[in-house]
Amino acid sequence: MLVLGIESSCDETGVALYDLTAGLVAHQLHTQMAMHAEYGGVVPELASRDHIRRVIPLTEACLAEVGKTLADVDAIAYTQGPGLGGALLVGASVANALAFGLNIPVIGVHHLEGHLLSPLLAEPRPDFPFIALLVSGGHTQLMAVRGIGQYEVLGETLDDAAGEAFDKTAKLLGLPYPGGPLLSRLAEEGDPTRFNLPRPMLHSDNLDMSFSGLKTAVLTLSKQVEAEHGQIDEQTRKDICRAFQDAIVEVLVSKSLKALKQTGMRKLVVAGGVGANKQLRAALDQAAARRKLEVFYPPLALCTDNGAMIAFAGAMRLQYATAPGSYSIKPRWDLSGLPAA
Ligand code: ATP
Ligand code: MG
Ligand code: FE
Numbered sequence: 001m002l003v004l005g006i007e008s009s010c011d012e013t014g015v016a017l018y019d020l021t022a023g024l025v026a027h028q029l030h031t032q033m034a035m036h037a038e039y040g041g042v043v044p045e046l047a048s049r050d051h052i053r054r055v056i057p058l059t060e061a062c063l064a065e066v067g068k069t070l071a072d073v074d075a076i077a078y079t080q081g082p083g084l085g086g087a088l089l090v091g092a093s094v095a096n097a098l099a100f101g102l103n104i105p106v107i108g109v110h111h112l113e114g115h116l117l118s119p120l121l122a123e124p125r126p127d128f129p130f131i132a133l134l135v136s137g138g139h140t141q142l143m144a145v146r147g148i149g150q151y152e153v154l155g156e157t158l159d160d161a162a163g164e165a166f167d168k169t170a171k172l173l174g175l176p177y178p179g180g181p182l183l184s185r186l187a188e189e190g191d192p193t194r195f196n197l198p199r200p201m202l203h204s205d206n207l208d209m210s211f212s213g214l215k216t217a218v219l220t221l222s223k224q225v226e227a228e229h230g231q232i233d234e235q236t237r238k239d240i241c242r243a244f245q246d247a248i249v250e251v252l253v254s255k256s257l258k259a260l261k262q263t264g265m266r267k268l269v270v271a272g273g274v275g276a277n278k279q280l281r282a283a284l285d286q287a288a289a290r291r292k293l294e295v296f297y298p299p300l301a302l303c304t305d306n307g308a309m310i311a312f313a314g315a316m317r318l319q320y321a322t323a324p325g326s327y328s329i330k331p332r333w334d335l336s337g338l339p340a341a
Contacts, residue, residue, distance in 0.1 A: 006078040112134060131259045136162075272304075
């Protein structure tokens with residue numbers, strides 16, 4: 001059973017082939033980051049137009065990678081939401097049109113379920129149940145995951161997502177878009193003892209988080225440093241990046257441990273773009289080793305948006321596949337409303 005997956009919710013066009021017996025067999029990605037960089041953020045109309053340009057060539061490249069043709073595909077999964085309306089429509093339309101022509105079924109996939117299940121594409125593969133720390137550009141949630149489609153939100157950010165906090169902080173430090181990964185690289189060379197930033201909601205008695213204040217704290221700190229020393233030099237900027245990253249990582253680790261303790265679960269699964277962060281991975285691994293807990297991550301290349309996670313989530317939901325034809329997108333879509341599979 002070969003499932004073609006198409007992701008187009010934001011600024012990455014991802015296409016992949018997942019085989020129920022052979023696993024992930026092909027995976028192609030085009031990121032629009034360079035195109036949007038000029039504007040300092042994603043321009044929705046440009047994103048949609050670029051998905052149109054990329055999706056068919058990427059599909060052809062995927063098939064060529066494994067010497068297959070469209071005739072070998074048994075079902076098509078596509079990101080139905082949440083995401084940018086126009087961008088989602090491209091993937092949904094192409095998936096439905098191809099499936100209609102091939103007379104095969106389609107499956108609309110929840111983008112966050114894709115992220116959430118992406119650690120199952122790595123080895124070793126975690127068994128259910130587990131706690132998922134979903135840390136992406138638009139979402140930050142701790143979830144109890146008891147099976148496919150059995151997701152209970154235990155806590156979430158009350159304002160900015162972790163990835164959003166990375167990107168916004170990077171921007172105010174003058175780093176080019178998209179700043180998250182770059183901020184993280186600079187932080188590695190920063191002095192952890194020079195500045196200390198607040199850990200928002202670290203000791204709150206729930207699993208909720210808040211990151212927008214941290215961004216403001218960085219702004220205040222930068223202004224203070226500028227007032228005292230004039231323009232911020234390279235090393236100082238690295239030190240500020242480090243202080244920011246230390247704060248966010250400590251909160252994410254502490255809340256994750258709390259979720260594990262509260263539920264009695266022993267496995268933590270990390271998903272979403274911020275899951276690529278080296279310092280977060282190191283801190284979680286260290287905390288887990290001390291407590292004999294296990295932590296699982298997606299393959300590094302599958303932390304941010306990609307087609308592989310959509311093909312995989314679709315393959316796990318084949319029972320919900322329908323005939324192509326009339327379709328809808330869901331730019332806003334609550335993960336907890338999904339049926340179990
Ligand atoms: P969502 O899935 O919630 O709709 P998204 O698809 O934009 O949002 P992802 O693709 O999962 O999010 O992740 C992108 C985010 O991950 C960006 O905010 C980016 O800055 C952040 N990110 C990527 N790599 C790193 C890193 N090494 N350290 C910190 N943040 C990172
Ligand atoms: Mg993206
Ligand atoms: Fe995403």
